[in-house]
Amino acid sequence: MTKNDISSDEYSPAKGTITSLSQLTKEQFHELMTSKHPSAKKYRDYAKKEFDYMMKSYQSLNDFFNHNSKT
Numbered sequence: 001m002t003k004n005d006i007s008s009d010e011y012s013p014a015k016g017t018i019t020s021l022s023q024l025t026k027e028q029f030h031e032l033m034t035s036k037h038p039s040a041k042k043y044r045d046y047a048k049k050e051f052d053y054m055m056k057s058y059q060s061l062n063d064f065f066n067h068n069s070k071t
Contacts, residue, residue, distance in 0.1 A: 013019055021029060032040050 018024065024032065032043065035041075
């Protein structure tokens, strides 16, 4: 690494930060999915948008390769 490179420690989230749903207990997940708290609602909205974009990207990827395989 050069001295201009950023160490991997600088990319790591702070201790105690939840970065994956798999880190949650069953009870915590249920609370997140059913809570009326504004942050829980935002999370669900963002997760839905992320899922929608992922599905659109997969569709575009397949459209591209399906189109190229026919030519």
